[in-house]
Structures are given as C-alpha cells and as structure tokens.
Amino acid sequence: xxxxxxxxxxxxxxxxxxxxxxxxxxxxxxxxxxxxxxxxxxxxxxxxxxxxxxxxxxxxxxxxxxxxxxxxxxxxxxxxxxxxxxxxxxxxxxxxxxxxxxxxxxxxxxxx
Amino acid sequence: xxxxxxxxxxxxxxxxxxxxxxxxxxxxxxxxxxxxxxxxxxxxxxxxxxxxxxxxxxxxxxxxxxxxxxxxxxxxxxxxxxxxxxxxxxxxxxxxxxxxxxxxxxxxxxxxxx
Numbered sequence: 758x759x760x761x762x763x764x765x766x767x768x769x770x771x772x773x774x775x776x777x778x779x780x781x782x783x784x785x786x787x788x789x790x791x792x793x794x795x796x797x798x799x800x801x802x803x804x805x806x807x808x809x810x811x812x813x814x815x816x817x818x819x820x821x822x823x824x825x826x827x828x829x830x831x832x833x834x835x836x837x838x839x840x841x842x843x844x845x846x847x848x849x850x851x852x853x854x855x856x857x858x859x860x861x862x863x864x865x866x867x868x869x
Numbered sequence: 870x871x872x873x874x875x876x877x878x879x880x881x882x883x884x885x886x887x888x889x890x891x892x893x894x895x896x897x898x899x900x901x902x903x904x905x906x907x908x909x910x911x912x913x914x915x916x917x918x919x920x921x922x923x924x925x926x927x928x929x930x931x932x933x934x935x936x937x938x939x940x941x942x943x944x945x946x947x948x949x950x951x952x953x954x955x956x957x958x959x960x961x962x963x964x965x966x967x968x969x970x971x972x973x974x975x976x977x978x979x980x981x982x983x
Contacts, residue, residue, distance in 0.1 A: 765910045789970040800875070800962050800974040801913070846912060850970050854918040854926055856903045857964070857972050862912050 765844065767864040776834040776841070776867075780860040784851030785828060791857070792821055792832045795844045804832070804845075834865075842867045872896055873965050875975025882953055882982055890948045890978045892963030898943035899965035903972070904936075907960040916961075919946040953982040 770776045782790065788809040793801035807814045807821045807830075814821050820833040830847045844864045848857040872895040882888050892902055900921045905913040917938055918926040925938035935957075937949040946965075950957055963975045 791971065793974075798960075798977070798979065800977040803971065803973075806971060848972075852915065854903070854915070855901060855966070856915050856918060858915075859905075859912045 765862055765864050767866060769866045769868060770837050772837060772839060772867055772869050774837055776832075776837045776865060778832045778834075778845050778863045778865065780830040780832075780847035780863075782828050782830060782847065782849045782851070782860065783858060784849055785825075787849035787851035787858075789850040790821070790823060790830055791848045792819075792830075793846045793848060793859075794841075795846060795862075797843075801846060837865075837867050839867045839869055841865060873963065873973045873975045875963050875978055877978060878976055879979040880981070882980070884954055884982055885952055887949055887951045888953055888980060890950075890961055890963075890980075892946045892948070892965070892975050894944045894965040894973070897965075897967050899946075899967070900943060902940060902946040902963055902965045904938065904946075904948050905962045905964065907962060907977075913962060916948075919948075950980065953980070955982045958982045 791806040792804040795801045805816045805819050805821050812823050818835045822831045844862045846862045847860040852858050874893045876891045902919040904916045906916050907913045916931045919938045919940040921940045927933045940946040958981050962977045964972045966972045
C-alpha cells in the first residue's frame with residue numbers, strides 16, 4: 758500500500774509484483790523529464806528519461822509514462838526486486854538556471 | 870555514461886571551521902555545475918549554479934558569503950562551507966551537464982558539523 762509520511766511517501770510492494778510510482782511536475786514549459794533512483798547515502802542514479810514529444814518510453818524492466826495535460830509522470834517497475842528498494846525522484850528541466858527541479862520523492866520498499 | 874566525481878564522500882568538522890567540497894567532471898567539460906542540498910527524507914534543493922569563469926548564481930535564501938563557490942576550470946567546481954554550524958549538516962550533491970539535457974550527479978558529501 759501507499760502511505761504518506763512526514764516528508765516522504767512510501768510504497769511497499771511484494772517481491773515480483775509491479776510497482777507504479779507517480780509524480781506531479783510543476784512547470785508546463787519543461788520538455789525533458791528524468792527518473793532517478795537514490796540509495797541511502799548516495800547521489801541520484803539515472804534510470805530513464807523522456808522528452809515531451811513522447812508519452813511513453815520503455816527501458817529494461819522500467820517504463821515511464823508522461824501525461825502533459827495534467828503534468829503527471831509515472832514510473833513503472835516490472836517484477837520488482839529487493840535491489841529496487843530506494844527513494845525514487847522525478848525531475849524536470851524547467852529550472853530558471855537550466856537546472857533540474859526535483860519532485861518530493863517516493864520511498865519504495867520491497868518485501869521478500 | 871559521463872562520470873562526475875565528488876570528494877570527500879563524508880566529512881566531520883567542528884563548528885566555526887570551513888569545509889571544501891570538490892566536484893569534478895571526469896570525461897567531459899562542464900561550463901555549468903549545480904550544487905544541491907538534501908536534508909533527511911527530503912528532496913534535492915538547488916543551492917546555486919556554478920558558472921565557469923564567472924560568479925555563481927545563488928537561489929533565494931542561500932547565503933553566498935557562507936557557501937562560497939568557485940568554478941575555476943571546465944572540469945572542477947568547489948563549494949566551501951565557511952564558519953560551519955550544526956544546522957549546515959546535510960548531504961551536499963553536485964551535478965554537471967553536457968550540452969545534452971541529461972544531468973550527471975556526484976556521489977554526494979555527507980557533512981556533519983559538531
């Protein structure tokens with residue numbers, strides 16, 4: 758199930774199930790979006806990206822969906838594994854300095 | 870993929886001292902690097918944009934005299950936390966971009982001020 762903690766929503770799934778992590782982005786002018794995985798004490802690790810001229814992109818076990826109408830991104834992870842446990846952030850390239858703007862993040866916990 | 874190296878990965882310092890964090894792009898030239906700060910269970914917040922050969926651009930609420938940024942070459946940016954206090958304890962992360970929109974991140978630096 759999904760719960761919202763003080764700062765970070767948490768999604769708990771069973772190993773082997775599919776996971777869906779959602780994100781709302783802020784800048785309608787953003788045209789490039791990225792999903793990052795962050796393990797404890799480490800920097801963000803690139804997972805998959807998508808440009809605004811697409812609404813779906815698939816990688817290995819991961820799929821990103823983009824809905825520009827409602828400014829929504831989702832990350833789907835197939836056959837979730839314990840090694841997928843981490844915090845997942847979406848990011849958009851709409852920063853005024855050319856920087857990425859990060860979403861709040863979702864903590865994914867995979868139960869064996 | 871491109872590699873961004875950040876050093877040190879962790880540091881403990883006494884209140885009132887200064888700490889320097891380095892961010893290097895190892896296999897590409899980065900005219901722009903970004904410094905983020907991340908508190909526990911929170912997202913990354915942009916502190917400043919580091920521009921090679923010119924002054925950094927700081928986000929609102931970030932003290933430029935406290936967080937000194939130097940981008941002396943196309944492969945190195947440094948962040949110096951001056952007169953550190955316990956409230957400066959955080960995870961600091963740098964990133965660098967090539968002309969492509971993808972950003973590459975360093976490993977992060979855990980700063981603890983005691």
